Amino acid sequence: MPSRAYLAEVPADASCLRAVRAFAAAVLAKEQIDESERLVLALDEACANIVKHRCPTIEDGRICVRLELTDATLRFRIGGFCKPGDVPKVKPRDFADIRPGGLGTAFIGEIMDRVAFEPDPERGGAMELVMERARRSEDDV
Amino acid sequence: MPSRAYLAEVPADASCLRAVRAFAAAVLAKEQIDESERLVLALDEACANIVKHRCPTIEDGRICVRLELTDATLRFRIGGFCKPGDVPKVKPRDFADIRPGGLGTAFIGEIMDRVAFEPDPERGGAMELVMERARRSEDDV
Amino acid sequence: MTFDVSIERGTSGLAVVRVLGEVDLDTSPRLLGNLQDALRGGAGVVVDLAGVGYIDSSGVATLIQGLKLAGKTKARFALRDPSPRVRGVLELSRLTDLFEIEGAGGPTGG
Amino acid sequence: MTFDVSIERGTSGLAVVRVLGEVDLDTSPRLLGNLQDALRGGAGVVVDLAGVGYIDSSGVATLIQGLKLAGKTKARFALRDPSPRVRGVLELSRLTDLFEIEGAGGPTGG
Numbered sequence: 464m465p466s467r468a469y470l471a472e473v474p475a476d477a478s479c480l481r482a483v484r485a486f487a488a489a490v491l492a493k494e495q496i497d498e499s500e501r502l503v504l505a506l507d508e509a510c511a512n513i514v515k516h517r518c519p520t521i522e523d524g525r526i527c528v529r530l531e532l533t534d535a536t537l538r539f540r541i542g543g544f545c546k547p548g549d550v551p552k553v554k555p556r557d558f559a560d561i562r563p564g565g566l567g568t569a570f571i572g573e574i575m576d577r578v579a580f581e582p583d584p585e586r587g588g589a590m591e592l593v594m595e596r597a598r599r600s601e602d603d604v
Numbered sequence: 605m606p607s608r609a610y611l612a613e614v615p616a617d618a619s620c621l622r623a624v625r626a627f628a629a630a631v632l633a634k635e636q637i638d639e640s641e642r643l644v645l646a647l648d649e650a651c652a653n654i655v656k657h658r659c660p661t662i663e664d665g666r667i668c669v670r671l672e673l674t675d676a677t678l679r680f681r682i683g684g685f686c687k688p689g690d691v692p693k694v695k696p697r698d699f700a701d702i703r704p705g706g707l708g709t710a711f712i713g714e715i716m717d718r719v720a721f722e723p724d725p726e727r728g729g730a731m732e733l734v735m736e737r738a739r740r741s742e743d744d745v
Numbered sequence: 746m747t748f749d750v751s752i753e754r755g756t757s758g759l760a761v762v763r764v765l766g767e768v769d770l771d772t773s774p775r776l777l778g779n780l781q782d783a784l785r786g787g788a789g790v791v792v793d794l795a796g797v798g799y800i801d802s803s804g805v806a807t808l809i810q811g812l813k814l815a816g817k818t819k820a821r822f823a824l825r826d827p828s829p830r831v832r833g834v835l836e837l838s839r840l841t842d843l844f845e846i847e848g849a850g851g852p853t854g855g
Numbered sequence: 856m857t858f859d860v861s862i863e864r865g866t867s868g869l870a871v872v873r874v875l876g877e878v879d880l881d882t883s884p885r886l887l888g889n890l891q892d893a894l895r896g897g898a899g900v901v902v903d904l905a906g907v908g909y910i911d912s913s914g915v916a917t918l919i920q921g922l923k924l925a926g927k928t929k930a931r932f933a934l935r936d937p938s939p940r941v942r943g944v945l946e947l948s949r950l951t952d953l954f955e956i957e958g959a960g961g962p963t964g965g
């Protein structure tokens with residue numbers, strides 16, 4: 464079965480994260496995806512990382528999100544996520560180290576099955592963040 | 605001030621209309637646009653027209669929506685809306701003619717200030733539906 | 746999931762069709778089916794819209810179809826408790842007067 | 856609009872900070888400011904989370920900052936009535952034990 468794709472693109476501003484969440488929540492509901500709240504959180508954390516870490520360095524930044532669904536997998540692609548050289552920096556702190564910050568990537572790691580970086584086909588010199596989870600329907604629980 | 609643009613793209617299926625509405629409602633709320641419920645309705649009717657009238661004729665149809673905001677205007681662009689030859693067909697029936705059907709374009713006409721068709725820059729041979737409304741903030745009411 | 750319709754038939758034969766969720770191009774065919782079921786051989790239908798957060802032109806068209814169907818057998822067809830948002834869409838269609846509307850703010854009483 | 860914080864100070868000096876809406880990267884700076892205000896010179900803070908439908912890592916980070924700030928003056932810092940969704944995010948951060956949580960299902964009582 465071919466994948467079904469849903470796209471949203473908004474200015475890379477914190478005030479736009481809610482629109483991305485609303486869109487993703489509606490898509491996951493339509494696709495009857497289980498644990499959609501946690502998946503929306505993972506997506507939101509990735510988008511927030513663009514606002515916090517990526518966009519201060521680029522002009523007119525955008526958040527470009529692609530949700531791809533097959534019968535087996537749910538995949539989020541977050542375009543223009545970071546520069547290739549930044550990939551090693553994108554990681555959580557130790558949970559034992561209790562201070563604000565470093566939680567977003569930890570959440571993503573807990574929620575998703577696979578997190579990877581791929582060269583962004585649409586934005587030269589940028590990496591796309593690709594996050595996947597096996598699709599569990601409500602019946603599997 | 606440059607326009608702020610928000611994009612959403614979903615499969616052209618009736619079950620995806622809710623995701624477009626959720627996205628648009630969140631964007632209009634963030635932009636503090638007055639009468640956002642009516643504007644979401646106008647956008648939804650245009651998207652529904654793609655599902656009803658356009659997509660049966662094209663394979664793998666998509667709904668591509670662009671919300672453009674300036675300080676003065678709110679503009680919806682609905683990509684690949686119809687074939688150039690279909691433009692004259694896109695019009696409401698007389699309100700006096702009471703039967704189901706023909707209401708969607710009537711709603712759009714009532715809600716928006718301007719409705720136009722423009723050649724779609726991204727989809728050759730297709731027309732984009734462009735709908736505009738002067739931006740009224742809640743203070744103007 | 747996000748849309749549900751239930752039919753409750755009273756002793757009078759009048760059916761209350763309770764709609765929950767958003768009525769749009771996706772869900773209105775289900776509503777139409779339910780209105781047809783509810784109207785079959787009954788004294789009429791009251792469509793309870795209190796749980797409807799959104800309605801589009803296909804939803805309004807579906808209510809018109811229900812009204813026409815009811816008219817054929819002279820059965821009653823009424824709407825109950827539309828939210829301000831739903832009422833606004835009915836007004837936009839200029840068809841409010843066509844419907845008997847029960848509930849707060851309705852032209853036929855409260 | 857979709858986010859609001861109110862502070863109510865009781866006679867004991869304890870402030871109840873009531874949060875309404877979604878706590879994310881956009882709104883958590885406002886929450887931090889309110890926590891700082893509420894903690895200033897008081898006996899402590901109870902953050903009422905009943906009206907919070909969503910919280911992300913920046914919101915959790917803000918609560919940690921509040922907790923640390925309260926710790927400096929040995930003021931009380933407690934969370935009240937987090938929804939299951941909010942509680943789930945706290946659990947994901949493995950910081951639930953750090954917080955005193957009031958309300959149904961909380962480890963420190965009901």
Ligand SMILES: Nc1ncnc2c1ncn2[C@@H]1O[C@H](COP(=O)(O)OP(=O)(O)O)[C@@H](O)[C@H]1O
Pocket residue numbers: 512513515516517544545546549552553554555556563564565566567568569
């Ligand atoms: N888009 C990005 N570009 C560059 N660096 C990033 C990006 N996203 C995350 N990082 C790096 O990953 C680290 C961990 O991110 P995160 O867990 O979200 O915590 P925080 O943002 O609070 O530091 C960040 O501190 C940053 O160094």
Ligand SMILES: Nc1ncnc2c1ncn2[C@@H]1O[C@H](COP(=O)(O)OP(=O)(O)O)[C@@H](O)[C@H]1O
Pocket residue numbers: 653654656657658685686687690693694695696697704705706707708709710
């Ligand atoms: N995307 C489209 N492509 C071709 N024709 C269209 C399109 N959208 C609308 N139309 C035409 O405009 C008419 C009015 O549309 P509308 O007011 O939504 O009512 P309805 O869809 O119920 O007929 C349709 O019947 C159709 O002929």
